[in-house]
Amino acid sequence: MDIEAQILPVEELVGAVDGFLAASPAARAWDVETAFDWSRADADRLTEGQRSAVRFVTLIEDHLPGYFEVYHRYFPVDDTVDRATFVHNRELYHFTVRWAWEEDTHARALSRYQDASGIAERDRLRAELAVEGQKPFDLPYDHPVQFFAYALVQEKATQMYYQHLRDVVDEPVLAGLLTRMAKDEARHFSFMADVVGRYLRVSGDAAVEPIRDVIANFRMPLSDTMRGYWRWALRIADVASYDHTEAYEHLIKVLDRAVDARTDRHDELVRFVQECRTMA
Ligand SMILES: [Fe+2]
Numbered sequence: 001m002d003i004e005a006q007i008l009p010v011e012e013l014v015g016a017v018d019g020f021l022a023a024s025p026a027a028r029a030w031d032v033e034t035a036f037d038w039s040r041a042d043a044d045r046l047t048e049g050q051r052s053a054v055r056f057v058t059l060i061e062d063h064l065p066g067y068f069e070v071y072h073r074y075f076p077v078d079d080t081v082d083r084a085t086f087v088h089n090r091e092l093y094h095f096t097v098r099w100a101w102e103e104d105t106h107a108r109a110l111s112r113y114q115d116a117s118g119i120a121e122r123d124r125l126r127a128e129l130a131v132e133g134q135k136p137f138d139l140p141y142d143h144p145v146q147f148f149a150y151a152l153v154q155e156k157a158t159q160m161y162y163q164h165l166r167d168v169v170d171e172p173v174l175a176g177l178l179t180r181m182a183k184d185e186a187r188h189f190s191f192m193a194d195v196v197g198r199y200l201r202v203s204g205d206a207a208v209e210p211i212r213d214v215i216a217n218f219r220m221p222l223s224d225t226m227r228g229y230w231r232w233a234l235r236i237a238d239v240a241s242y243d244h245t246e247a248y249e250h251l252i253k254v255l256d257r258a259v260d261a262r263t264d265r266h267d268e269l270v271r272f273v274q275e276c277r278t279m280a
Pocket residue numbers: 061102103106158181185
């Protein structure tokens with residue numbers, strides 16, 4: 001399949017991007033420098049498991065250059081695509097730069113927290129992050145809806161993890177940071193849900209198989225490259241519930257709402273996603 005041939009009509013994408021930016025006014029944005037009183041950050045108030053969870057999510061958020069690059073690779077904004085695709089990709093870029101800025105803020109805030117709270121000293125953390133940061137990241141998809149379906153699950157799973165972790169943490173600076181980040185991830189999820197819904201309405205059944213494929217082969221980012229990922233992931237799930245299939249319920253809602261007249265293939269996809277949720 002050819003990604004260019006299957007992208008959303010530009011007016012559909014513009015609707016989603018405009019909606020995201022309208023929901024993200026600069027006045028409600030936050031930054032690492034002023035949002036928190038870092039001098040009050042105190043890792044002594046965290047359990048060993050909670051400190052481990054902070055280190056884990058810092059690594060995940062810090063891989064942003066790899067995630068950002070995927071958009072450039074599959075939605076290029078240059079002369080390698082035809083004019084209509086460029087126009088679509090240029091509109092998407094309005095989303096990706098804003099999203100990337102927010103994710104980069106998460107990465108910096110978590111590093112700042114580790115340093116200020118006493119989890120890790122800044123130079124050592126930088127070196128540790130570089131080990132994973134240099135590893136390649138790719139989402140080898142061939143239908144454009146797949147990138148958004150993948151991110152839909154991933155953003156929602158991350159949002160829920162931050163909320164669960166916040167609920168068990170007795171340290172106000174970290175709790176405040178987790179609250180801020182969870183709100184951002186919720187907005188990122190909403191954009192992805194909007195785009196996936198538009199693909200289903202515009203492309204109908206042609207979007208169904210590609211989405212099924214994403215769920216059938218779903219892996220959280222870095223799970224294939226990070227050393228000791230699965231053991232670590234299980235450990236942080238002990239600290240606060242971390243189950244990406246919880247996000248599948250939100251995908252099912254998007255599928256339910258997307259089309260009025262459901263087809264057999266659409267119904268089969270909903271059943272499949274439900275089964276993946278129940279099995280976990
Ligand atoms: Fe994030």
